[in-house]
Amino acid sequence: MPVNRRDFLRNIAGAASAVAITGAAETTTANAQQLPEPGASQIEHIVVVMMENRSFDHILGWLPGANGKQAGLTYTDTAGTAHPTQQLTTYVGCSHPDPDHSYTGGRSEVDNGLMDGWLRTTTNDTFSIGYYVEDQLPFFSALARNFTTCDNYFASILSSTFPNRMFQHSAQTDRLSNTLDISTLPTIWDSLAAAGVSRKYYYGNVPFLALWGTKYLDISEPYATFLTDAAAGTLPAVSFVDPRFTILDDGGGNDDHPHADLRAGEAFMGQVYTAVTQSPNWANTVLIFNRDEWGGFFDTVPPPRVVAPNNIDTDMIGGQVLLGCRVPTIVVSPFSVGSPATPRIDPGLYDHTSVLKLIEWRYNLAPLTPRDAATSEVGNLANTLNFASPNLTVPLLPLVTAPIPTPCGLFELASEVDNESYDFFKLLISDLVTAWRNAGKSIPAPPSVSSLLSLL
Numbered sequence: 001m002p003v004n005r006r007d008f009l010r011n012i013a014g015a016a017s018a019v020a021i022t023g024a025a026e027t028t029t030a031n032a033q034q035l036p037e038p039g040a041s042q043i044e045h046i047v048v049v050m051m052e053n054r055s056f057d058h059i060l061g062w063l064p065g066a067n068g069k070q071a072g073l074t075y076t077d078t079a080g081t082a083h084p085t086q087q088l089t090t091y092v093g094c095s096h097p098d099p100d101h102s103y104t105g106g107r108s109e110v111d112n113g114l115m116d117g118w119l120r121t122t123t124n125d126t127f128s129i130g131y132y133v134e135d136q137l138p139f140f141s142a143l144a145r146n147f148t149t150c151d152n153y154f155a156s157i158l159s160s161t162f163p164n165r166m167f168q169h170s171a172q173t174d175r176l177s178n179t180l181d182i183s184t185l186p187t188i189w190d191s192l193a194a195a196g197v198s199r200k201y202y203y204g205n206v207p208f209l210a211l212w213g214t215k216y217l218d219i220s221e222p223y224a225t226f227l228t229d230a231a232a233g234t235l236p237a238v239s240f241v242d243p244r245f246t247i248l249d250d251g252g253g254n255d256d257h258p259h260a261d262l263r264a265g266e267a268f269m270g271q272v273y274t275a276v277t278q279s280p281n282w283a284n285t286v287l288i289f290n291r292d293e294w295g296g297f298f299d300t301v302p303p304p305r306v307v308a309p310n311n312i313d314t315d316m317i318g319g320q321v322l323l324g325c326r327v328p329t330i331v332v333s334p335f336s337v338g339s340p341a342t343p344r345i346d347p348g349l350y351d352h353t354s355v356l357k358l359i360e361w362r363y364n365l366a367p368l369t370p371r372d373a374a375t376s377e378v379g380n381l382a383n384t385l386n387f388a389s390p391n392l393t394v395p396l397l398p399l400v401t402a403p404i405p406t407p408c409g410l411f412e413l414a415s416e417v418d419n420e421s422y423d424f425f426k427l428l429i430s431d432l433v434t435a436w437r438n439a440g441k442s443i444p445a446p447p448s449v450s451s452l453l454s455l456l
Contacts, residue, residue, distance in 0.1 A: 035380070036387050038362045043335075043385075044284035046362065047239045048355055049272055050168055051265060052161065052246070052257035053101065053295025056151065056326035058131050061300075063144055065345045066151040069300045070131040077119040085298065088130035091262045094249075094408035096127035098258045099296025103176045106158040106294075106324065107315070113302035121296070129298045132262070138398040139266045140328075143273065143289070145343050146395040148336035148384050153350040154303050155293040155324025156371075157313060161257075162423070164292040164324065165208055168240075168352045171368040172309035178423040180430055183211050188238070188356055189219060191365040198236035202226035204244035204255075205444045206424050210432040214439060222442045226275070233280030238359055243268050245424040248447065251405030258295065259408045267402035273332065277394040286385065287332040288355055294325035301326055304349070306377045309369035323351050334392050335385035346384045354381040 035041075061068035073085040100109070100122045109124075111117035118128045134141040156167035159176055166173040170185040189209075192199045201209050201220045209216040223242075229235050246253030246260045253260035254268040269289060276287045305320035313321040329350070338344025353372040357380040360367060367373035427433060429446045437443050 035361070035382055038364060041362060041382075041387060042284055042390065043286055043362055045235045045237060045239070045281045045286070046359055047235070047241060047272075047276060047285060047287045048168070049241045049243070049269065049287070049289050050165065051243060051269070051289065051291045052255040052260075053293060053297075054256055054291050054328060055294035055297040055299040056153075056301075056328050057299045058294075058297035059137065059140065059328045060144055060149065060151075061131055062133050063149060063151070063343055063345075065343055066149060067301065067347065068151065070133070073129070073298070073300070075116055075119050075129050075298070083119060083126050083129060085129045085131060086126065087133055087136075088127070091136075091403075092251075092259050092406045092408065093127055094259055094406070096125055096258075097123040099124050099128040101160050101293055101296040103159040103163075105296065107322075109296065109298075110158065110302065110322075110325065115298075115300055115302055118296075118298045124296060127258075128296050131298075137262060137266060139270045139273075139400050140289075140330075142340075142395070142397040143269070143330050143332065144328075145338070145340040146397065147333070147338055148331045148344045148346055150329040150331065150346050150348070150350050150381075150384060152301070152326070152347050153290065153329040153354070154326050155291075156352040158303060158315075158322045158324045159293070161292050162211070164352065166211075168292070168355065169209070171353045171356050171372040173312055174310075176312065180211070180427060180432065182213050182432065185212075186368060187212070187216075188359060188365075188368065189216055191360070191368065192238055192363065195363055195365055197238065197363045197365075199238045200226075200229070200236045200240075202239060202241045203443075204242050205247065205252075206242075206245045206428045207433065207436055207441070207443065208242060208427075210427065210430075210436050213432065214435050217436060217439055217441065220436075220441065227271075230275040230279040230281070235279065235281045235285070237363065241272060247425045247428060248422060249408035250447065251407040254402065256291070259406075261403050261406055263400055263403045264405075266400035270397070270399040273397065274399070276332070282394070283334055283390075283392055285333060286335065286358070288329070288381065289332065290329040290352070290355070291327035292352075294327055299325045306349075306351070307370050307374045309353075309371035331381065331384045333385065334390040335387060337386075337391040337393065337395070340395075348379040348383055349377065350381060351378050354379055358382045 061070035074082045108121040109117045162178040163173040169187045243255035246257040254264035256265035303323040308321040356372045
């Protein structure tokens with residue numbers, strides 16, 4: 001992929017100086033409370049929205065009280081030239097490459113914990129060390145100030161989207177890259193079904209659950225149905241809501257994957273927030289916004305090793321494997337309301353299986369793998385919640401209007417350079433998704449030849 005292909009894209013000292021200005025942040029820890037009996041928790045609905053490909057420092061490094069860094073860092077490229085981190089001024093970034101976030105690329109970026117390989121990894125350029133400040137992303141920034149932010153939440157594997165989304169459903173992965181092999185992994189959906197717990201998967205344009213074939217057709221509905229169910233107060237006990245994935249850089253995605261316009265992601269998340277907070281279900285709901293992985297954007301905290309759920313990840317030492325880099329994760333609920341002046345930060349160690357631990361704890365489900373079974377490493381996201389003092393007040397947050405899409409252009413599908421938006425296109429046109437369409441599911445047709453030619 002040419003270097004002109006895309007133009008978008010903390011440590012304690014920085015956090016301490018931010019706190020000195022704004023006041024001490026409220027901090028909650030995984031050991032600060034004893035969890036109530038699940039049935040007495042008042043939680044009846046858990047909604048999970050997994051966005052795409054942004055790191056913690058890249059999006060939330062400015063957050064007061066959080067372990068974040070943005071300005072003042074320097075990284076060297078392959079020629080030894082130093083480049084400072086800089087505030088990005090574009091929401092799309094067509095002229096920069098999509099930063100590398102592959103299994104191999106991630107290890108190059110992390111550089112054995114030095115966290116300095118961002119500009120020495122394949123086609124990465126200075127887009128990968130860019131960041132956004134608070135007023136550039138008004139909805140997500142206000143969300144972080146008003147609810148609970150996890151500043152030590154990592155992707156589940158130092159690899160790309162499909163392996164991490166597998167973790168969100170299965171607490172493990174059966175692949176290290178974005179392949180279309182059908183999966184037979186057991187999932188949280190199987191556990192919920194066996195326990196008779198209501199559940200739905202709401203998809204945008206490409207149903208990720210199609211990677212399990214037609215197994216989950218009966219619980220899957222388009223995103224519009226989520227809005228209807230929320231308004232009617234008929235949300236199931238567990239909902240996963242996917243955005244509209246970026247396809248061929250056509251500008252239509254709202255998932256935040258480069259080169260989607262981040263304002264489209266702001267609009268989508270704001271719509272979900274409004275639907276949930278205005279729903280009759282709000283008083284008993286936990287809404288989680290996370291990201292599948294870091295997307296190749298810089299972060300300053302080395303990912304730790306934790307228990308391996310299986311043997312797929314070969315970079316294993318003593319039965320432990322690396323988590324991916326940190327991703328911005330916010331827990332939204334009457335049980336997680338904070339103060340805008342002193343944001344509520346949870347520094348506990350979490351990954352995608354922490355979401356599954358929350359679900360398993362609430363509904364008395366057995367763990368799926370050794371990762372979500374472990375009690376001494378990755379925490380249960382229930383620990384972020386304040387069960388003693390729920391606050392039903394709904395903060396009024398700024399809502400963003402989705403922009404007119406900005407297509408970035410079509411690049412060679414056979415390119416050897418990683419371009420994850422092509423992987424979702426390949427899934428969309430695969431027999432797996434065709435089977436869903438033939439079964440009557442409402443799924444957008446693949447782009448026509450004329451629309452593809454218009455991107456050239």
